[in-house]
Amino acid sequence: MSEIKNIPASVSERLKNIAKESGKAFDTLLLLYFQERFLYRLSISDFRDKFILKGGLFLFSQTQFKARPTKDVDFLARQIANELELLRESFIAICSISVPSDGVFFQLDKMTTERIKEDADYEGVRIKVTALLGRMRKRSCSLISDLVM
Template identity: 45%
Template sequence: MTTNLAASVHQRLLNHARATGRPFNDILQHYALERFLYRLGHSPYSTQFVLKGALMLTAWQIPSSRPTRDIDLLGRIENTMEQVVSAVKAICQEPVPDDGLRFETEGIIGERITETANYSGVRLRFAAYLGKARIPMRIDIGFGDPLVPGPSPVALPTILGFPPPEVQGYSRESAIAEKYQIMVYLGQINSRMKDFYDIWSLATHFSFEGSTLAQAISETFESRGTPLSLHPIAFSEAFAHDGEKQVQWEAFRRRLGTEAVPAGLQGAVQTIAAFLYPVTEALVKGESFRQRWEPTRGRWLQR
């Protein structure tokens, strides 16, 4: 890696930040995540990790996709700290055309993370360097979740025109199912406004086959040991109008910095309820659900 290239990339990222009005640190962070994923796509582990989370919103080209400072992956390797650390080290060291970045892997810090009683994963922290600029890296890797339908190849858009990362990507159906499960599991104590935003975004941008979404929800809830409910707290008027939740939603909107987000939490909740309640009702009653979601009309239509 040449010092001149790192300096050139740094300046181009700075120019991009100025042109887009986004904070430079956000742009720098995104570049590091992007180039890590490029290495993943070229490594022997390319089929053993599946990209999920906020970066998939970018891959799906949702106009108001939220910025993120970490990478979320589904791991399809042995769920041990030693194996995960070894894999990430190998990915960081994968030979690729020079992009100015260096990943420091000797000091990787790993910890177990638990989102629910039946679901755990691994979180790794280390650093990337663009010249002298240090960029914190965080990768969260989950294990054991069903993926409906299976993974599909995705190419992520790039900031500076370097070759795009090409990795295995999550399905929208399972992304929704996992966020919905967390909503139901946490109930009233849920402060994860990003999950409401993500489901709202997907429901307002994409059509869905009801049978596929129902399968994803059913398998995810069963895998994570969470019963489905006909009356999720997250869909209730009390939750949507709760003062604390509205403050959390408004803070999330300000961080996102976009007018595309509903001004009130209740607007997002209404859309999510219209989207997920009919599927939930069919699953609870043991019925098939074969309607098709139409995002422009905000409702399910008969096939």
């Protein structure tokens, strides 16, 4: 088997084929691919026990992908301080894990973090980071994680 020279193009082509066969939108499949690749990085990181998947993406996975996917990834954060900078550093560490075989790159310099539901009983954090597949900048998406502490 020969080595793939342009992994992002190969992944994009496979996603287009799946979109055509399944009738699902390419953009939806691309978003799911980015989310899955983030979750893979999380699973091999030192933070795998700190962020528990919840919300729409969790339910989507439990219905064998029959439900409508969501545009964000929700986590319950545990055993980690509810501090913006610490959570930002955690996500930078996760997104920085190199997985050459998937062609995904996270634009860490454009990552944003913000408090959500300030002064509420359950104050959370929203982290946005753009994911790219090769040079497909127009196909970038924001991986939004709402963390509940």
